[in-house]
Amino acid sequence: MAPRRTTPRKTSGRGRKGKTKAELKKLLKKAQAECERLLKGDQAGTLTRRNLKAGLEEIEEYLEEMGPLERDW
Numbered sequence: 001m002a003p004r005r006t007t008p009r010k011t012s013g014r015g016r017k018g019k020t021k022a023e024l025k026k027l028l029k030k031a032q033a034e035c036e037r038l039l040k041g042d043q044a045g046t047l048t049r050r051n052l053k054a055g056l057e058e059i060e061e062y063l064e065e066m067g068p069l070e071r072d073w
Helices: 020-045 047-070
Strands: none
Touching: 020 047
């Protein structure tokens, strides 16, 4: 009879780290949509400084998440 393993095996640590291509595309689409929203507000003249700053910070967050992952894409 074969011995039973009671502890889970450890992985080598060489597996894929980070996000998949689908997740990267989703982040890119969100960033593009936010840019389009800001541009539309700017052209209409309804964009305030506070809304612009908040929108740009949101775009920056999306791009920071994508930054180290671009080389795998």
